[in-house]
Amino acid sequence: MMANSYAIGTLSKHTGVNIETIRYYERIGIMPKPPRTAGGQRIYETAHLKRLAFIRRSRELGFSLDEIRALLRLVDGGDYSCGEVQEMTLAHIADIRRKIADLRRMERVLKDMAAKCDGGDVPECPIVDALSA
Amino acid sequence: MMANSYAIGTLSKHTGVNIETIRYYERIGIMPKPPRTAGGQRIYETAHLKRLAFIRRSRELGFSLDEIRALLRLVDGGDYSCGEVQEMTLAHIADIRRKIADLRRMERVLKDMAAKCDGGDVPECPIVDALSA
DNA sequence: GATAGGAGCTGTAGTCGCTACAGGTTCAAG
Protein backbone atom coordinates (compact mmCIF):
# COMPACT_ATOMS: atom_id res chain seq x y z
CA MET A 1 0.00 0.00 0.00
CA MET A 2 1.39 3.41 -1.03
CA ALA A 3 2.22 6.29 1.26
CA ASN A 4 -0.86 8.36 2.06
CA SER A 5 -3.15 5.56 1.19
CA TYR A 6 -4.76 3.26 3.71
CA ALA A 7 -6.65 0.03 3.87
CA ILE A 8 -9.92 0.06 5.78
CA GLY A 9 -8.36 -1.31 8.97
CA THR A 10 -5.84 1.50 9.10
CA LEU A 11 -8.57 4.07 8.53
CA SER A 12 -10.52 2.44 11.33
CA LYS A 13 -7.59 2.68 13.73
CA HIS A 14 -6.83 6.27 12.83
CA THR A 15 -10.41 7.46 13.34
CA GLY A 16 -11.67 5.07 15.96
CA VAL A 17 -14.60 4.15 13.71
CA ASN A 18 -15.41 0.46 13.45
CA ILE A 19 -14.65 -1.23 10.13
CA GLU A 20 -18.23 -2.45 9.83
CA THR A 21 -19.42 1.07 10.47
CA ILE A 22 -17.19 2.52 7.75
CA ARG A 23 -18.66 0.09 5.24
CA TYR A 24 -22.12 0.95 6.55
CA TYR A 25 -21.42 4.66 6.00
CA GLU A 26 -20.44 3.87 2.45
CA ARG A 27 -23.58 1.85 1.89
CA ILE A 28 -25.83 4.66 3.05
CA GLY A 29 -23.90 7.17 0.99
CA ILE A 30 -22.35 9.27 3.74
CA MET A 31 -18.84 8.16 2.80
CA PRO A 32 -17.91 7.99 -0.90
CA LYS A 33 -17.15 4.73 -2.64
CA PRO A 34 -13.35 4.64 -2.65
CA PRO A 35 -11.21 3.17 -5.43
CA ARG A 36 -10.30 -0.48 -5.08
CA THR A 37 -7.26 -2.66 -5.61
CA ALA A 38 -7.33 -5.18 -8.46
CA GLY A 39 -8.54 -7.68 -5.88
CA GLY A 40 -11.43 -5.48 -4.73
CA GLN A 41 -10.12 -4.04 -1.47
CA ARG A 42 -10.85 -0.43 -0.60
CA ILE A 43 -8.08 2.17 -0.89
CA TYR A 44 -8.52 5.32 1.19
CA GLU A 45 -6.64 8.59 1.14
CA THR A 46 -6.17 11.54 3.44
CA ALA A 47 -9.38 13.18 2.24
CA HIS A 48 -11.35 10.11 3.37
CA LEU A 49 -9.60 10.21 6.69
CA LYS A 50 -10.62 13.83 7.23
CA ARG A 51 -14.19 13.22 6.21
CA LEU A 52 -14.55 10.24 8.49
CA ALA A 53 -13.02 12.16 11.38
CA PHE A 54 -15.55 14.94 10.74
CA ILE A 55 -18.38 12.43 10.83
CA ARG A 56 -17.07 10.82 13.98
CA ARG A 57 -16.69 14.11 15.79
CA SER A 58 -20.17 15.18 14.75
CA ARG A 59 -21.62 11.87 15.94
CA GLU A 60 -19.87 12.32 19.26
CA LEU A 61 -21.57 15.67 19.55
CA GLY A 62 -24.91 13.99 18.98
CA PHE A 63 -25.68 15.00 15.41
CA SER A 64 -27.79 12.41 13.63
CA LEU A 65 -26.53 10.92 10.37
CA ASP A 66 -29.17 12.96 8.59
CA GLU A 67 -27.89 16.16 10.15
CA ILE A 68 -24.34 15.16 9.27
CA ARG A 69 -25.44 14.48 5.73
CA ALA A 70 -26.79 18.04 5.61
CA LEU A 71 -23.59 19.47 7.09
CA LEU A 72 -21.50 17.58 4.58
CA ARG A 73 -23.69 18.76 1.71
CA LEU A 74 -23.05 22.31 2.80
CA VAL A 75 -19.34 21.72 3.09
CA ASP A 76 -19.12 19.73 -0.13
CA GLY A 77 -21.11 22.31 -2.02
CA GLY A 78 -18.40 24.80 -1.16
CA ASP A 79 -21.00 27.57 -1.22
CA TYR A 80 -22.21 26.99 2.30
CA SER A 81 -22.71 30.02 4.46
CA CYS A 82 -21.64 30.05 8.05
CA GLY A 83 -25.21 31.04 8.91
CA GLU A 84 -26.72 27.75 7.76
CA VAL A 85 -24.24 25.74 9.76
CA GLN A 86 -24.79 27.90 12.81
CA GLU A 87 -28.54 27.49 12.48
CA MET A 88 -28.26 23.71 12.51
CA THR A 89 -25.92 23.84 15.45
CA LEU A 90 -28.24 26.06 17.46
CA ALA A 91 -31.19 23.79 16.67
CA HIS A 92 -29.13 20.87 17.85
CA ILE A 93 -28.20 22.67 21.06
CA ALA A 94 -31.89 23.31 21.72
CA ASP A 95 -32.54 19.62 21.21
CA ILE A 96 -29.86 18.66 23.67
CA ARG A 97 -31.27 21.07 26.24
CA ARG A 98 -34.69 19.48 25.89
CA LYS A 99 -33.16 16.06 26.44
CA ILE A 100 -31.28 17.28 29.49
CA ALA A 101 -34.47 18.76 30.92
CA ASP A 102 -36.31 15.48 30.35
CA LEU A 103 -33.58 13.48 32.02
CA ARG A 104 -33.43 15.84 34.97
CA ARG A 105 -37.16 15.44 35.47
CA MET A 106 -36.76 11.68 35.45
CA GLU A 107 -33.86 11.88 37.83
CA ARG A 108 -35.81 14.01 40.29
CA VAL A 109 -38.82 11.71 40.29
CA LEU A 110 -36.70 8.61 40.68
CA LYS A 111 -34.64 10.16 43.42
CA ASP A 112 -37.79 11.08 45.35
CA MET A 113 -39.11 7.57 44.91
CA ALA A 114 -35.87 5.96 46.03
CA ALA A 115 -35.66 8.25 49.04
CA LYS A 116 -38.97 6.93 50.36
CA CYS A 117 -37.56 3.45 50.35
CA ASP A 118 -35.52 2.10 53.23
CA GLY A 119 -34.26 -0.80 51.15
CA GLY A 120 -35.54 -3.35 53.61
CA ASP A 121 -36.76 -6.85 52.91
CA VAL A 122 -40.39 -5.99 53.27
CA PRO A 123 -42.54 -6.93 50.33
CA GLU A 124 -44.19 -3.52 50.33
CA CYS A 125 -42.21 -1.13 48.21
CA PRO A 126 -42.91 2.58 47.93
CA ILE A 127 -41.22 2.60 44.52
CA VAL A 128 -43.55 -0.03 43.16
CA ASP A 129 -46.45 1.85 44.69
CA ALA A 130 -45.30 5.05 43.01
CA LEU A 131 -44.95 3.31 39.67
CA SER A 132 -48.40 1.81 39.99
CA ALA A 133 -50.03 5.09 40.86
CA MET B 1 -68.60 -5.47 26.54
CA MET B 2 -69.17 -5.99 30.29
CA ALA B 3 -68.49 -3.51 33.01
CA ASN B 4 -64.83 -3.62 34.11
CA SER B 5 -63.79 -5.17 30.88
CA TYR B 6 -62.34 -3.28 27.99
CA ALA B 7 -61.48 -3.74 24.36
CA ILE B 8 -57.98 -2.84 23.30
CA GLY B 9 -58.95 0.62 22.07
CA THR B 10 -60.41 1.53 25.44
CA LEU B 11 -57.30 0.29 27.20
CA SER B 12 -55.25 2.37 24.83
CA LYS B 13 -57.24 5.50 25.58
CA HIS B 14 -57.12 4.94 29.32
CA THR B 15 -53.36 4.44 29.43
CA GLY B 16 -52.19 6.55 26.52
CA VAL B 17 -50.39 3.53 25.09
CA ASN B 18 -50.79 2.94 21.38
CA ILE B 19 -52.88 -0.06 20.31
CA GLU B 20 -50.02 -1.41 18.21
CA THR B 21 -47.72 -1.03 21.17
CA ILE B 22 -50.07 -2.96 23.45
CA ARG B 23 -50.10 -5.86 21.00
CA TYR B 24 -46.32 -5.55 20.73
CA TYR B 25 -46.02 -5.79 24.52
CA GLU B 26 -48.10 -8.94 24.42
CA ARG B 27 -45.95 -10.42 21.66
CA ILE B 28 -42.74 -9.87 23.61
CA GLY B 29 -44.35 -11.24 26.76
CA ILE B 30 -44.42 -8.13 28.90
CA MET B 31 -48.22 -8.05 28.88
CA PRO B 32 -50.09 -11.34 29.38
CA LYS B 33 -52.20 -12.87 26.66
CA PRO B 34 -55.71 -11.78 27.61
CA PRO B 35 -58.84 -13.86 27.11
CA ARG B 36 -60.68 -13.38 23.84
CA THR B 37 -64.24 -13.06 22.66
CA ALA B 38 -65.69 -15.85 20.52
CA GLY B 39 -64.61 -13.78 17.54
CA GLY B 40 -61.04 -13.51 18.74
CA GLN B 41 -60.92 -9.97 20.11
CA ARG B 42 -58.95 -9.25 23.25
CA ILE B 43 -60.79 -8.67 26.52
CA TYR B 44 -58.95 -6.72 29.18
CA GLU B 45 -59.71 -6.17 32.82
CA THR B 46 -58.68 -3.76 35.52
CA ALA B 47 -55.57 -5.78 36.34
CA HIS B 48 -54.36 -5.33 32.76
CA LEU B 49 -55.05 -1.64 32.97
CA LYS B 50 -52.93 -1.35 36.09
CA ARG B 51 -50.11 -3.36 34.65
CA LEU B 52 -50.04 -1.34 31.46
CA ALA B 53 -50.10 1.91 33.41
CA PHE B 54 -47.15 0.63 35.44
CA ILE B 55 -45.26 -0.13 32.24
CA ARG B 56 -46.09 3.22 30.75
CA ARG B 57 -44.99 5.11 33.82
CA SER B 58 -41.76 3.14 33.98
CA ARG B 59 -41.08 3.82 30.30
CA GLU B 60 -41.65 7.52 30.89
CA LEU B 61 -39.02 7.35 33.60
CA GLY B 62 -36.62 5.84 31.12
CA PHE B 63 -36.58 2.20 32.25
CA SER B 64 -35.87 -0.16 29.37
CA LEU B 65 -38.33 -2.93 28.62
CA ASP B 66 -35.79 -5.38 30.02
CA GLU B 67 -35.62 -3.44 33.26
CA ILE B 68 -39.39 -3.30 33.37
CA ARG B 69 -39.54 -7.02 32.79
CA ALA B 70 -37.30 -7.44 35.83
CA LEU B 71 -39.41 -5.08 37.92
CA LEU B 72 -42.55 -6.94 36.94
CA ARG B 73 -40.97 -10.28 37.74
CA LEU B 74 -40.23 -8.99 41.22
CA VAL B 75 -43.74 -7.67 41.63
CA ASP B 76 -45.38 -10.74 40.10
CA GLY B 77 -43.31 -13.08 42.22
CA GLY B 78 -44.85 -11.45 45.25
CA ASP B 79 -41.69 -12.20 47.18
CA TYR B 80 -39.79 -9.20 45.93
CA SER B 81 -37.91 -7.22 48.48
CA CYS B 82 -37.93 -3.48 48.47
CA GLY B 83 -34.13 -3.64 48.36
CA GLU B 84 -34.00 -5.21 44.92
CA VAL B 85 -36.32 -2.63 43.47
CA GLN B 86 -34.36 0.15 45.08
CA GLU B 87 -31.12 -1.23 43.69
CA MET B 88 -32.47 -1.18 40.15
CA THR B 89 -33.78 2.31 40.64
CA LEU B 90 -30.45 3.59 41.93
CA ALA B 91 -28.61 1.96 39.02
CA HIS B 92 -31.03 3.64 36.68
CA ILE B 93 -30.49 7.00 38.33
CA ALA B 94 -26.74 6.57 37.89
CA ASP B 95 -27.35 5.84 34.23
CA ILE B 96 -29.42 8.96 33.81
CA ARG B 97 -26.74 11.05 35.48
CA ARG B 98 -24.16 9.71 33.05
CA LYS B 99 -26.40 10.63 30.16
CA ILE B 100 -26.94 14.11 31.54
CA ALA B 101 -23.19 14.60 31.96
CA ASP B 102 -22.61 13.48 28.38
CA LEU B 103 -25.23 15.82 27.04
CA ARG B 104 -23.90 18.71 29.06
CA ARG B 105 -20.45 18.14 27.62
CA MET B 106 -21.91 18.15 24.13
CA GLU B 107 -23.86 21.28 24.88
CA ARG B 108 -20.79 23.10 26.14
CA VAL B 109 -18.67 22.21 23.11
CA LEU B 110 -21.42 23.14 20.68
CA LYS B 111 -22.10 26.39 22.47
CA ASP B 112 -18.43 27.34 22.32
CA MET B 113 -18.35 26.48 18.66
CA ALA B 114 -21.47 28.46 17.88
CA ALA B 115 -20.19 31.45 19.83
CA LYS B 116 -17.18 31.73 17.55
CA CYS B 117 -19.48 32.08 14.60
CA ASP B 118 -20.94 35.42 13.55
CA GLY B 119 -23.51 33.74 11.33
CA GLY B 120 -22.38 35.68 8.31
CA ASP B 121 -22.46 34.58 4.69
CA VAL B 122 -18.77 33.88 4.49
CA PRO B 123 -17.86 30.42 3.31
CA GLU B 124 -15.38 29.99 6.11
CA CYS B 125 -17.10 28.59 9.15
CA PRO B 126 -15.49 28.19 12.55
CA ILE B 127 -17.96 25.42 13.35
CA VAL B 128 -16.96 23.40 10.34
CA ASP B 129 -13.32 24.03 11.21
CA ALA B 130 -13.92 22.83 14.73
CA LEU B 131 -15.67 19.70 13.51
CA SER B 132 -12.83 18.98 11.11
CA ALA B 133 -10.14 19.43 13.72
C1' DG C 1 7.72 -19.66 -5.70
C1' DA C 2 4.93 -21.81 -2.09
C1' DT C 3 2.43 -21.33 2.09
C1' DA C 4 0.29 -19.52 6.16
C1' DG C 5 -2.56 -16.51 8.31
C1' DG C 6 -4.17 -11.89 9.09
C1' DA C 7 -6.97 -8.69 6.77
C1' DG C 8 -10.45 -7.75 3.67
C1' DC C 9 -14.84 -8.89 0.97
C1' DT C 10 -20.28 -9.47 0.44
C1' DG C 11 -24.68 -10.23 2.13
C1' DT C 12 -27.78 -11.06 5.64
C1' DA C 13 -29.79 -10.88 10.17
C1' DG C 14 -30.01 -9.13 14.78
C1' DT C 15 -30.46 -5.18 18.29
C1' DC C 16 -34.35 -1.70 20.79
C1' DG C 17 -38.90 0.07 21.05
C1' DC C 18 -41.90 0.90 18.62
C1' DT C 19 -44.90 2.34 14.17
C1' DA C 20 -47.27 1.57 9.85
C1' DC C 21 -49.22 -0.69 6.76
C1' DA C 22 -52.32 -4.44 3.92
C1' DG C 23 -55.93 -7.18 3.75
C1' DG C 24 -59.06 -9.40 6.22
C1' DT C 25 -62.86 -10.24 10.28
C1' DT C 26 -65.99 -8.91 14.08
C1' DC C 27 -68.92 -6.14 16.75
C1' DA C 28 -72.47 -2.85 17.96
C1' DA C 29 -75.63 0.81 16.70
C1' DG C 30 -79.44 2.13 13.96
Added chain:
DNA sequence: CTTGAACCTGTAGCGACTACAGCTCCTATC
Protein backbone atom coordinates in the same frame (compact mmCIF):
# COMPACT_ATOMS: atom_id res chain seq x y z
C1' DC D 1 -79.88 -6.51 8.19
C1' DT D 2 -76.66 -3.23 7.00
C1' DT D 3 -73.08 -0.14 7.74
C1' DG D 4 -68.78 1.26 9.28
C1' DA D 5 -65.80 1.64 13.17
C1' DA D 6 -62.95 -1.19 15.63
C1' DC D 7 -60.43 -5.14 15.75
C1' DC D 8 -57.39 -9.10 13.88
C1' DT D 9 -52.65 -11.16 11.95
C1' DG D 10 -48.42 -10.81 9.83
C1' DT D 11 -44.84 -8.33 7.91
C1' DA D 12 -41.70 -4.54 7.06
C1' DG D 13 -39.64 -0.21 8.27
C1' DC D 14 -37.08 3.25 11.32
C1' DG D 15 -31.79 4.72 13.18
C1' DA D 16 -27.27 3.55 13.81
C1' DC D 17 -25.01 0.29 14.10
C1' DT D 18 -23.03 -4.79 15.19
C1' DA D 19 -22.19 -9.61 14.27
C1' DC D 20 -21.85 -13.21 11.92
C1' DA D 21 -20.79 -16.90 7.86
C1' DG D 22 -18.29 -18.14 4.28
C1' DC D 23 -15.48 -16.54 1.19
C1' DT D 24 -11.07 -14.10 -1.23
C1' DC D 25 -6.83 -11.35 -1.10
C1' DC D 26 -2.43 -9.68 0.33
C1' DT D 27 1.96 -9.90 2.34
C1' DA D 28 5.68 -11.77 5.07
C1' DT D 29 8.53 -15.57 5.67
C1' DC D 30 10.98 -19.64 4.17
